[in-house]
Amino acid sequence: MLPETNPAPPFTITRASHVSLGVTDLEASRDFYRDVIGLVVTEETDDAVYLRGLEEAAHHSLVLERAAEAKAHRVGLRVRSDADIAAAEAHFAATGIHHRRVEKPHQGPTLQFTDPVGTRMELTSSMDVVDRRMQHYDEYRAGFPQRLDHYQVVTYDVQAATDFWTGLGMRLSEYTAKDGTDELWGSWMEVKGNTHDLVFTNGRGPRLHHFAYAVPDGSSLLHAADVAGSLGFGDEIDRGPGRHGISNALFLYLRDPDQHRIELFNTHYQFIDLETPPIRWDVSNPRRAQLWGMPASNRWFFEASEFPGEAVHEPRLTASPETLETYLGLH
CATH class of the missing domain: 3.10.180.10 (2,3-Dihydroxybiphenyl 1,2-Dioxygenase, domain 1)
Known part of the structure; x- marks a missing residue:
């Protein structure tokens, strides 16, 4: 049966935003996404690499996290404002969806939750802003x-x-x-x-x-x-x-x-x-x-x-x- 879209949702999702992956060889995965795919490396730490597309002004759309097992850690969506994070928190509390507020580097207010079929999700309302590289054709x-x-x-x-x-x-x-x-x-x-x-x-x-x-x-x-x-x-x-x-x-x-x-x-x-x-x-x-x-x-x-x-x-x-x-x- 086809569901109907809720025209007045409890909070406003704006787009697919970012994904975090557990990888077993952080350096090899960084090289793959930089050299084989063509993503821009925004930042590297001992345990994570942050990457983005050429036109993206958000700090990251892909986070590689050093891990013992290769797993998909989180699927990320953006919401319009900090108020939407608070509204999502209230909605999940009222509807029995397990959730928690977390601090994530380079992200504003962030809420993690699991949807009814087990998808591990993350909402954030903002990220640090970096330079777009879309007109730096020499870097493509x-x-x-x-x-x-x-x-x-x-x-x-x-x-x-x-x-x-x-x-x-x-x-x-x-x-x-x-x-x-x-x-x-x-x-x-x-x-x-x-x-x-x-x-x-x-x-x-x-x-x-x-x-x-x-x-x-x-x-x-x-x-x-x-x-x-x-x-x-x-x-x-x-x-x-x-x-x-x-x-x-x-x-x-x-x-x-x-x-x-x-x-x-x-x-x-x-x-x-x-x-x-x-x-x-x-x-x-x-x-x-x-x-x-x-x-x-x-x-x-x-x-x-x-x-x-x-x-x-x-x-x-x-x-x-x-x-x-x-x-x-x-x-």
Whole structure:
């Protein structure tokens, strides 16, 4: 069943903001995201590296944290003001959502919580401001990532996740459903006016499938692939290049040294006007995943980054997607 977006949410989420990852070799991960992906290193400490896209004025959109295990620590969203942090705190207290205020370097008031399907989230209202590097073309590397755009989370209950987040003001822009029904298998939700800030897809979860940075154009994806190959990371190209049906985006997925997945993408569209209905895709329609390009491999479909301390559950709905391996076997 399709949920309705709450037009007056208890606090105002403005965009996907930042992600923090546990990595087992901090220096190797820094080098990957700087040299293979092209992010800007804002700051380094003994236990963390802060990075951002070329056009970002916020101190960081990716935090690499030294850890014994490779886990997805937090998915971050921005809210409009400090008052929204206080409103979120009051709302979660009233609705039984576990939460806590924390102090985070270079961030303003920050609230951590876990959503009803186990996604470890973080809200902040501000960050230290740094210089944008978008016109420093002499510093552009690899895929020229401009800004963090969205996340995709694998969940065992897409309906419950979608109900929760639309209740907080997110709008459903596209969705996949069992053929001929509105039984949700995947939901693409947004607050900033393009197709997605937060995506939930059916599978063993909760796990972070990927986080994504926007790049200037399609040639940036090809250049990123060439750079990955030249630096010895060609085998870590996880999927693409290709074009999704959902969101209409050109895409390239890569895996970092700990196998966290990042997407570089370009060309999704505006989704601003409130009267615009979401686009529906049958789960059996292969064009939802790619308008052109080969199907994704088994590892793209079934591997993702776990959240620390969160048990992984089998999905409520089950299906066998057409993978690259099955496609090649059938053709």
